[in-house]
Amino acid sequence: MVCFGIVRTAFGYLLLDRDGLAAIRDRAEGQIAWSKRPANDFRKFALARAAPWRLARVLDRLPAPCVYYNVGHSNLTDRVLSALTVAGVPIHVLIHDVIPLEYPEFQRPGTVAPFREKMKRVQKRADRVIFNSEDTQRRATAVMSQWGTPPPGIVAHLGTMMPRPDPSGLPENLPPRRPYFVTVGTIEPRKNHAFLLDIWDRLGPDAPPLLICGARGWNNEAVFSRLDALDPDGPVREIPNLTDAALAALVANAVGALFPSLAEGFGLPPLEAVMLGTRVLCNDLDVFHEFLGDMPVYAAVSDHYQWDRVIKAWASEAGQQAVLDGFAAPTWDAHFNTVLSLRD
Numbered sequence: 001m002v003c004f005g006i007v008r009t010a011f012g013y014l015l016l017d018r019d020g021l022a023a024i025r026d027r028a029e030g031q032i033a034w035s036k037r038p039a040n041d042f043r044k045f046a047l048a049r050a051a052p053w054r055l056a057r058v059l060d061r062l063p064a065p066c067v068y069y070n071v072g073h074s075n076l077t078d079r080v081l082s083a084l085t086v087a088g089v090p091i092h093v094l095i096h097d098v099i100p101l102e103y104p105e106f107q108r109p110g111t112v113a114p115f116r117e118k119m120k121r122v123q124k125r126a127d128r129v130i131f132n133s134e135d136t137q138r139r140a141t142a143v144m145s146q147w148g149t150p151p152p153g154i155v156a157h158l159g160t161m162m163p164r165p166d167p168s169g170l171p172e173n174l175p176p177r178r179p180y181f182v183t184v185g186t187i188e189p190r191k192n193h194a195f196l197l198d199i200w201d202r203l204g205p206d207a208p209p210l211l212i213c214g215a216r217g218w219n220n221e222a223v224f225s226r227l228d229a230l231d232p233d234g235p236v237r238e239i240p241n242l243t244d245a246a247l248a249a250l251v252a253n254a255v256g257a258l259f260p261s262l263a264e265g266f267g268l269p270p271l272e273a274v275m276l277g278t279r280v281l282c283n284d285l286d287v288f289h290e291f292l293g294d295m296p297v298y299a300a301v302s303d304h305y306q307w308d309r310v311i312k313a314w315a316s317e318a319g320q321q322a323v324l325d326g327f328a329a330p331t332w333d334a335h336f337n338t339v340l341s342l343r344d
Contacts, residue, residue, distance in 0.1 A: 004062060007042055008075055012051040015058045020045035055079060059087040067092060069339070076118040081125040090127040092339075094156075095119075097132075097265025098140045099190065106189045106263075108218045120147055129153035130339055132266045135287035156339050157291070159332025163272050165252045166245035174239070179255040179315050180209035184247065184269040187224070187238075188217030192260040192283070195301055197226055199308060200236050207235040208255070208315040213247055215240050252276040256314045259283065260301050267291060275329050281310050295327055 005021045007014040016024065023045045026032045035041050043049065050057040068084050070076060071094040084091050100107045100115040107115075122129060123144040129151050131137035137155050144150040167175070185191045193212060200207050216224060227238045242250070251257055257273035259282040270280045271291055280296035282288050288296060299306040 002063060004047075004066075006058065006068075006075070006080075007046075008080075009039060009042065012049060013055050013058050014042055014046040015048040015061055016042075016045055017047045020047060052079065055083045056087065059083055059089065062087075062089070064088075070094065073115075073118060076121050078121065081121055085125060091125060092128045092130060093122050093126045094130040094132065095122065095136060095140050097136050097263075098143045099263050099265060101143055102139065103190060103263055106219065119143060123147050123150055126151045131155045132158050133287050134290055135285075136265050154338060156335045157330035158266055158268075159335045160268070160271060160275065160329045161332075162275055162329075163248035163251070164245055165249035165276070166243075167249040169243045169246035170249060171239070174211075175250055175253050176209040176211075178209055179317070180211060181256050181258055181311065181315075182211045182213055182251055182254040182273075183258045183260075184213045184251065184273075185259075185261070186214050186217040187212065187220055187227075189220050189223075190262050192262050192301060193220075193223050194226075195260040195307075196258060197223070197236065199304070199311065202308065203235075203311070205234065208311070210236045210258075211239050211250060211254075212236065213239045213242060213250065248272070248276060251278055254278050255317070256281055256311070258311075259288075260307075261285065262301070264288070270296065271329060274327055279314065281307065281314075291330070293327075 003018050003021065005016040005024075007016060023032075024042065027034050027038070027041060035044075048058050048061045067090050069092050073096065076093065081091060098119065100112050101119070104112045119140070124147075129140070131140060131153055132155075134155050137153055141150050141153070183191075183193070183196060187193055191214075196210065196212075200210055212227070230236050230238065239250070251273050254273075256279045257270065259267070259270045259280065261267070261283055264285060264287050267285075267287055270282055270288060273280050274292055274295045280292065282292075282296045282298060284298040284300045288298070297310055299310065301307075
């Protein structure tokens with residue numbers, strides 16, 4: 001299959017062919033080192049380039065017929081979408097979630113209005129919309145219906161790859177010797193880390209270890225203050241900047257993975273935990289049911305008693321019980337078979 005990539009830079013747009021995209025991929029994955037100025041690598045492998053107001057020149061290099069796929073909520077601008085429409089290129093947009101419009105209080109200042117405008121452009125200009133979950137489809141369609149008829153859409157679950165645990169990259173004293181719990185995700189309000197800190201406060205100094213794995217995000221100063229005040233010898237530890245392999249090793253050996261998220265578009269960390277054979281306790285969200293079925297224990301975050309009860313029970317068992325067999329995670333083959341079936 002012939003494929004191209006359009007890259008937006010500070011000076012305009014670049015067009016990369018398959019070889020150029022492969023070269024950038026190899027650098028992004030660390031197989032080849034970037035030059036001192038990574039922007040030079042993009043220009044080096046560009047098949048064509050144009051100033052912002054001459055994007056049509058780049059699009060003229062594309063073969064006909066072709067289809068444009070936008071998969072990251074970026075470049076959903078009037079300039080790009082209008083140029084594609086004029087060039088007769090069908091526009092397919094992957095929507096990951098509409099959480100910024102449903103929970104604006106969780107977002108960075110100044111990000112909600114631009115996101116709303118992006119979704120309005122998708123509603124107006126996209127020929128088709130790809131959703132990462134049925135839950136996202138329901139929510140995004142409800143949002144776009146406020147502005148008119150939404151474009152036709154289809155659900156294509158994101159593919160997953162089996163995590164490969166490697167404990168060699170773990171910091172000293174990890175994993176804990178006692179049965180421990182993990183939670184994985186950026187430390188931002190939507191992930192609801194405050195809920196877990198409250199539980200561990202109730203459990204007291206004899207609580208099992210809780211490893212909070214993820215980078216610090218935004219709008220979460222109260223939680224950051226609580227993390228800064230943690231006793232270094234206490235049961236709760238903040239573990240940032242782990243490699244994927246080291247993080248997988250922690251998750252694979254945990255007695256349970258905890259996800260009290262208030263909203264998700266997909267929910268990769270609990271999915272990966274189940275794939276690693278680790279038990280999951282999570283908030284009772286529709287999207288978790290969609291992907292994980294009966295694998296987790298579901299408990300609404302309003303049910304403090306159930307969360308306390310399950311955590312105490314799992315921590316007291318002599319060994320970890322693996323999740324049920326027979327779980328089939330979404331695959332990338334299935335995802336692309338669905339997405340590419342829309343080309344016609």
